[in-house]
Amino acid sequence: MINLALKDVVKRFGSIEVINGVNLEINKGEFVVFVGPSGCGKSTLLRMIAGLEPISGGELIIDDAVMNNVPPSERGIAMVFQSYALYPHMSVYKNMAFGLETAGLPRKDIKVRVQKAADILQISHLLDRKPKALSGGQRQRVAIGRAIVREPSIFLFDEPLSNLDAELRVQTRVEIAKLHKEIGATMIYVTHDQVEAMTLADRIVVLRSGIIEQCGRPLDLYNKPANRFIAGFIGSPK
Numbered sequence: 001m002i003n004l005a006l007k008d009v010v011k012r013f014g015s016i017e018v019i020n021g022v023n024l025e026i027n028k029g030e031f032v033v034f035v036g037p038s039g040c041g042k043s044t045l046l047r048m049i050a051g052l053e054p055i056s057g058g059e060l061i062i063d064d065a066v067m068n069n070v071p072p073s074e075r076g077i078a079m080v081f082q083s084y085a086l087y088p089h090m091s092v093y094k095n096m097a098f099g100l101e102t103a104g105l106p107r108k109d110i111k112v113r114v115q116k117a118a119d120i121l122q123i124s125h126l127l128d129r130k131p132k133a134l135s136g137g138q139r140q141r142v143a144i145g146r147a148i149v150r151e152p153s154i155f156l157f158d159e160p161l162s163n164l165d166a167e168l169r170v171q172t173r174v175e176i177a178k179l180h181k182e183i184g185a186t187m188i189y190v191t192h193d194q195v196e197a198m199t200l201a202d203r204i205v206v207l208r209s210g211i212i213e214q215c216g217r218p219l220d221l222y223n224k225p226a227n228r229f230i231a232g233f234i235g236s237p238k
């Protein structure tokens with residue numbers, strides 16, 4: 001079942017077109033990884049899907065409804081950024097609960113959701129701490145927890161691990177794969193790390209200057225890159 005579709009999606013900043021007509025259908029529960037060089041439009045695409053950036057042309061469709069003008073909070077989407085942007089003066093619990101409180105969810109439901117997310121991420125013992133008392137990896141878990149408690153049907157990750165050291169990156173990558181298995185939500189994940197792309201993705205989308213250059217299952221792209229450019233990102237060296 002198609003969860004999300006981009007139809008001829010275009011983005012212009014002033015007179016400069018940075019997304020030049022992207023077509024993509026993503027199935028419910030699919031894990032799709034976007035790769036491509038810096039500046040090719042990965043973050044812009046995610047931000048348009050999340051509703052943080054208006055779409056200049058084409059359509060964004062979620063579960064058969066056109067979402068172009070739907071506010072971010074009504075799209076059933078949560079985004080995790082590279083910089084964790086936690087509230088420094090709030091506890092871990094409060095950081096995760098805050099958005100739900102603002103949305104008016106009952107206190108006891110918030111508690112259940114935060115505890116469940118904390119269990120999944122193994123940060124239950126950190127709920128009373130402030131962000132400054134956490135390691136980088138723990139902070140990134142809190143940021144992911146903040147997305148989980150919203151129970152979105154679609155998660156967007158924009159290079160979520162790029163601030164972590166190598167060992168933590170591997171650990172957190174495994175956690176994200178586990179999370180995907182456990183909750184079965186649709187995930188769109190931007191990275192420039194080939195190993196992350198190969199291990200996490202059901203399907204890899206390679207972007208280049210605002211268009212989709214190739215799209216397919218990791219091993220298919222790895223074994224049969226359409227050209228040298230793709231090979232440079234995920235293909236086997238020729």
Ligand code: ADP
Pocket residue numbers: 013018036037038039040041042043044045
């Ligand atoms: P990526 O995430 O793949 O590195 P981005 O989506 O951030 O790429 O950027 C795509 C292109 O759009 C780049 O050329 C960038 O300079 C441009 N761009 C991104 N945001 C803005 C903005 N707010 N105003 C003008 N140009 C922007």
Ligand code: MG
Pocket residue numbers: 042043044
């Ligand atoms: Mg980016």
